[in-house]
Amino acid sequence: MSFPSVEEQLTVIKRGTVEIVPEHELIDKLKKSIKANKPLRIKLGVDPTRPDLHLGHSVILRKLRQFQDLGHEAILIIGGFTAMIGDPTGQNKTRPPLTPEEVEENAQTYIEQARKILDEEKTTLVNNNDWLGEMTFMDVVKLSSNLTVARMIERDDFSKRYKNNETISLHEFLYPLAQGQDSVYLKSDVELGGTDQKFNLLVGRDLQRSDGQDPQICLMMPLLAGTDGSMKMSKSYDNYIGIDEPENDLYGKVLSIPDDLIYSYFELVTDVPVDELNLIKQKIKKDPRNTKHDLAFTLTRMYHGKEAAKNARNHFEQTVINKNIPDDAPVIEFEAGSTHRLLDIISDANLTSSNGETKRMMKQGGISLEEEKIQDPNFEIKFEKGQELALKVGKRKFAKLKS
RNA sequence: GGGGGGAUACCAAAGCGGCCAACUGGGGCAGACUGUAAAUCUGUUGUCUUACGACUUCGCAGGUUCGAAUCCUGCUCCCCCCA
Numbered sequence: 237m238s239f240p241s242v243e244e245q246l247t248v249i250k251r252g253t254v255e256i257v258p259e260h261e262l263i264d265k266l267k268k269s270i271k272a273n274k275p276l277r278i279k280l281g282v283d284p285t286r287p288d289l290h291l292g293h294s295v296i297l298r299k300l301r302q303f304q305d306l307g308h309e310a311i312l313i314i315g316g317f318t319a320m321i322g323d324p325t326g327q328n329k330t331r332p333p334l335t336p337e338e339v340e341e342n343a344q345t346y347i348e349q350a351r352k353i354l355d356e357e358k359t360t361l362v363n364n365n366d367w368l369g370e371m372t373f374m375d376v377v378k379l380s381s382n383l384t385v386a387r388m389i390e391r392d393d394f395s396k397r398y399k400n401n402e403t404i405s406l407h408e409f410l411y412p413l414a415q416g417q418d419s420v421y422l423k424s425d426v427e428l429g430g431t432d433q434k435f436n437l438l439v440g441r442d443l444q445r446s447d448g449q450d451p452q453i454c455l456m457m458p459l460l461a462g463t464d465g466s467m468k469m470s471k472s473y474d475n476y477i478g479i480d481e482p483e484n485d486l487y488g489k490v491l492s493i494p495d496d497l498i499y500s501y502f503e504l505v506t507d508v509p510v511d512e513l514n515l516i517k518q519k520i521k522k523d524p525r526n527t528k529h530d531l532a533f534t535l536t537r538m539y540h541g542k543e544a545a546k547n548a549r550n551h552f553e554q555t556v557i558n559k560n561i562p563d564d565a566p567v568i569e570f571e572a573g574s575t576h577r578l579l580d581i582i583s584d585a586n587l588t589s590s591n592g593e594t595k596r597m598m599k600q601g602g603i604s605l606e607e608e609k610i611q612d613p614n615f616e617i618k619f620e621k622g623q624e625l626a627l628k629v630g631k632r633k634f635a636k637l638k639s
Numbered sequence: 640g641g642g643g644g645g646a647u648a649c650c651a652a653a654g655c656g657g658c659c660a661a662c663u664g665g666g667g668c669a670g671a672c673u674g675u676a677a678a679u680c681u682g683u684u685g686u687c688u689u690a691c692g693a694c695u696u697c698g699c700a701g702g703u704u705c706g707a708a709u710c711c712u713g714c715u716c717c718c719c720c721c722a
Contacts, residue, residue: 465677474666485676492676525674556676593668596683600669613689630669631676 238273239307242266248302249455251513252295252504254431257438257454265425265453269308278303279424279452281313281364281415282350284342289349290476291535292460292469295504296428297353299457303426304355311422312350314343316365318414336365352479352539367421368414379413382446383439388412391435412436416443419452426453460504465494483540487548488556490532495524498531506534555634561626565634572621572639578605579613581637587629597630604628 239245245266249256256262269276280300282293289297304310316339347361371379388409389395397404412435419427419440429437437454444451459468462475469476477489493501498520502508508516519527529549536545554560568585570576579594582603588594594603594613601609605617605627617625619639627635 463677488676491674494677495675523674528675552676557674588668590686591688592686593684595689597669600682602669 239266239270239275242270245306247510248306249299251302251510252457252500253299253455254458255434255454255456257434257441257456261451262426262453262455275308276303276425277309277311277423279311279313279419279422279427280429281315281318281418281427282346283315284319284339284346288471288478288480289346290469290471290478291501291505292462292476294353294479295457295460296430297350298505298507299428299455301354304358309360310354310358311360311362311424312354313418313422314339314346314361314363315415316340316343316363317368318364318411318418339365349480362422364414364418364421368417371417376410376413379417379443380410382442383409383413385409412439413443416440420444420447420449423449424452425450426455428455428457430459431456432459458500458504461493461497461500463489463493465497477535479539481539483536483544483548484551486539487532487536487545487552490535491528491552493528495520495528498524498528501531502534506531507538508534555632561628561634561636565626565636567636567638570619570637570639572619572623574639575616575618578603578610578615578617578627581617581627582629585635587633587635594629602630 240248242263246263249262265276268274278300280296300310300312316336319339319342320336343363389398394404394408415436416439418424420443423444424440427437427440434454434456437452437456441451441454461467462469462473463477464473464475467473467475477486481489490501499513499517502516503513516527516530519530532552533545533549536548540548551562551564555562566585568581579591579598582588582594583591588597597603598611598613601611603610605615606625617637619637621639623637623639625637627637629635
């Protein structure tokens with residue numbers, strides 16, 4: 237196996253990266269790796285608490301993938317043990333610990349989704365419960381003597397919670413230690429993480445050093461902004477775009493991001509080659525509309541393939557721009573000659589959550605049949621043979637009524 | 640160990656015996672507008688009902704009262720202060 241030059245590798249590695257601590261050590265490691273023809277061990281720990289991966293997660297997974305493509309060894313740690321503690325990072329509450337069964341289940345879901353991004357063949361998968369779970373209380377005591385309380389409460393999240401009189405459970409202090417111990421155990425060369433992980437990543441360096449190892453490089457990626465454009469993408473803010481999302485939703489959601497996020501999305505979550513990024517920057521200025529469509533297309537293509545991406549674009553143009561009923565709308569069949577209240581049809585098809593909501597939407601003009609707004613809650617349809625009516629509920633729900 | 644405070648709809652947070660299905664903000668939904676599923680503006684936001692109205696909801700279980708989210712008792716959980 238041969239590696240690309242240090243220069244070439246750095247170009248890939250630094251794409252979108254916020255900080256490399258310290259960069260010169262990374263260069264040394266890369267040089268040594270080339271010389272010895274030995275891959276670097278790249279560590280990424282994931283928390284199996286939230287099994288739905290979104291583009292925010294993909295930032296870091298893609299970085300790991302890039303390392304794989306450069307020939308390095310990707311080690312994906314499922315935090316089976318650490319999930320039982322719960323990462324305090326960015327939390328203002330103590331997280332409820334998970335049971336081992338939940339961890340196992342979530343880990344499976346995680347891997348299934350991560351395989352869309354990683355090269356599965358070349359990924360070493362481990363569970364930190366295998367070694368952290370074996371440690372004795374004495375081991376933990378020794379390990380924790382490496383850190384001080386002062387240093388722990390320096391951390392933003394802890395000090396904020398402390399000031400606000402919010403609970404900090406003692407075991408939360410152990411999280412960074414556990415994560416750092418992973419690095420010691422795995423002898424990692426590089427650990428990836430979001431900028432919010434800096435503290436945890438640095439602890440790994442400390443612990444490795446005190447174990448006599450060459451400390452790992454910490455590589456921080458930015459937190460991807462969510463569809464609202466201000467907060468980081470997160471399921472709990474409901475501003476996320478899932479990688480499992482159906483193509484039409486994926487496409488549409490990407491289009492809903494604010495314009496000034498377009499570039500960072502290209503940089504962080506697409507497979508567009510590095511040397512095309514500058515071109516894209518120009519394009520955004522000239523033609524934000526189409527560039528954003530390109531972004532939506534690229535992402536849909538990455539997760540669903542080219543064909544699906546074309547369909548999604550088509551679907552968006554049809555439904556959102558032209559406000560038409562899409563071809564793939566679900567079909568509801570009725571007996572010819574029967575009469576039904578529109579209200580009941582909508583309820584039976586679960587297109588709204590209650591009759592009250594349906595009536596409200598009717599009143600507000602959100603329900604239309606064959607492009608005609610229906611505002612009478614008692615509106616009835618008498619079905620004739622061979623009839624096909626297009627029903628639109630709100631802006632995103634459609635159905636075809638057939639008899 | 641001692642003292643104090645709190646639990647309200649998706650979230651935050653008012654209400655503190657009838658006018659409360661419950662102020663307000665966020666979020667959601669809808670309409671207008673737009674290159675957009677963005678921004679903005681407007682409306683709306685327990686269930687059933689065309690409507691009148693009925694029913695369920697304010698941590699849990701009881702009680703007082705013509706009437707309780709509001710008062711009393713017990714329980715569960717959370718937080719703070721002192722030690």
